Amino acid sequence: MSDAIPGYDRPAVEAWLAAHCPELSGPFDWVRLPGGHSNLTWRLTDSTGRQAVIRRPPLGELLPKAHDMGREFRVLSALKDTPVPTPRPLAFCEDPSVTGAHFYVMDFLDGHPLYTVQDVKDWAPEAKRRDLAFAFIDALAQLHALDPAAVGLGDLGKPEGYVERQINAWGRSWSASVGPAGFDDPRAHEVEAFLRARLPGQVPARVVHG
Template sequence: MSAPATPTADPVGYRREAVEAWLAAHVPALRQPLRWTRLEGGHSNLTYLLEDADGQRAVIRRPPMGDLLPKAHDMGREWALISALGPTPVPVPAALGFCDDPAVTGAHFYVMGHIDGHPLYNADDARRWAPPPLRMTLSHSFIDVLADLHAVDPDAVGLSDLGKKDAYIERQLKTWYRSWNASIEGAQLDDPRAHALQAYFLAHTPDQGPARVVHGDYGLHNTLVGADGRIAAVVDWEISTLGDPLADLAYALNQWAQPDDPPAVRGNPPTAQPGFASRAELADRYAARTGRDLSKLDFYIGFNRWKSACIVHGVYARYMEGKKSTDGVDMAGLKRGILQSLAQAEAAVERLERR
């Protein structure tokens, strides 16, 4: 997990005495007293490292404080996924305990095993945790884990009710198109490509095969990289659902920057450093491992670029409306990111049409 800070006696969001009493009753493998240390990252969820009297480590996780959207920061969903995937080849932390009684600390929370690994958010992380000799190993492990996830039959592991199984792309197109249209006035930004692309994707959606678990945000920022350069665990499952695995693959490939890409709009992606596999190599390896037909991969690449534009457009609108502080926010960069994502979506469609 991320590097811990200083231990605390007063963990934010947790009634420590009540939570430790619950842990004593439901996770007896942790021998108290416990030491709590805040871990950063994880979509602002309140995540702490627990170290027990024997030095054994675990991680506790609950949503952020305050009012939340109904499906945001779903601890029950994360718990269901790591519990179900534990016996499969997909590496996840051990599921130790889930509390669905908000009386304990004001929200649902769960406890999972601690994994010795690190997420990669940027080039500095890549230099520290994935030096050049490990980068091809990490590349292969990254795509193999996604292939293993997409090999899991959700019905066979008790995840059949995780979400609707059919029309994944169609539902996503409708959801994010509504978001784009609802954000036009606030963002003071519209673009005809957003509308034309949505219509194109709706009219050309490939037939969906059997539904699989889609992580929804699979990237090196949501994995823990072990000392051997392999993926030690996949984390942050809170937006996972059932759907088209090729959409999940395309999302992961879009996040995988290459050294020859144009400069990133935001940040310095870890895989833009030399020594990682290319997106094409990852796609070829996924196809060989799964047997899936990737002849229409550019459809999914374009769809995800368009979806990213819609998501950032909504965020940009909230900033422009004053609903979120713009202190330290690169507003020009956000706007540039929206337009760049639309251009990348259009380019993917053009490649698809040339095939």
């Protein structure tokens, strides 16, 4: 593969990995992974055949706090010794001079993201869907059962008023799109009112998925 890896200075990154990630041994084969919510995500295969994943924000100007690699790495680090199934974090680079942005490396877990109908047919046939659904629910239950303070994430966010803030954000997003789209739907406002009338009371903080 060519040294040209969008978003990565390949020689600089591989030199950084040699100094900071002893679990891996260069040189590396790089393969782009699809998805990743626009983050530049690649599978690395080292000289011994071990695989890992490297991840950095997309190119261009970003909104504050968007695509926070440090936050992702911190959450993975907090979850690695819990029952929640997550890849093991390996190394985090907070020096943007290496490749223009923060990035981190984690273990590669073999799996099959479901992007298309054909992906679902190939990797989640009907006979397996019940088991997959329950496994997904079990993982979410394990995540929600964690006390953020107990795993070192007590200061990660603002647990009070979380649901109300989400409804506020959804409402602002819808209202902001009405003018440019030239379209509004009263049902969206009915749903917002329905949710506001049923806000839950304050509950103990938990780690939740985003």
